[in-house]
Amino acid sequence: MTAKKKSQKQRPRRLPHGLENETFSIKEAAAIAGLADKTVRNEIYVDLFRVELDDKSRVAISARGVIYLRLIHLLPVQLGPKDRNALSRMLAEGWPGAEGWVRKGDTISKGMVSLDVGVAERDAIERLRVFVRGRNRVDSDTGGPAGDMLFKDTAIRVRLVGALLARGAEPAKMLTAFPALQADDIAFAGMFARLNKGPGSASTGRARAARRSRTAR
Structure with a gap:
């Protein structure tokens, strides 16, 4: 009688x-x-990591999916689709190896290539923590432009803080300028400022309207 092999899949750390x-x-x-x-859309389109649909049939990406995306952004080498898919399986689904890659602790390796993913994972988890906390720290600005948000119990616009960071303001000085905010709030604003960039965003729409107005004069 042949003993049944144990599954190679491991439960990922919580x-x-x-x-x-x-x-x-x-x-x-x-x-x-x-x-x-x-x-991100391309990674989903070529089925490199799993996503779900929420109750409104919108794409919902898990925290592990975001960790994978942060890793491919931070890794010092550009991996092909098969290797990225292997990395996704190992991180999100607990596979000890895939497509020739093997993970031991914080290191994944394939042949002569060895990558330390531990620092990138911890960085991604910290950014996720800050973002989730930040989502609960903001309210809609009913008196401002559509989609504008304020930090709760303040008159400070999140996008203003993010814009100042993008222009090179130092986070430590921002805390002095906005004493009602904490370091996590400043870090969240930096990420939040990216949300409405790109086609279809409220800020892009306002910019197009302003250009049309100037052209018509």
């Missing part, structure tokens, strides 16, 4: 900060990972 149950839109995932929306 994510901290309650991230296991969180999901993110394509734009949110792109902002957290530091990628363009188009890059």
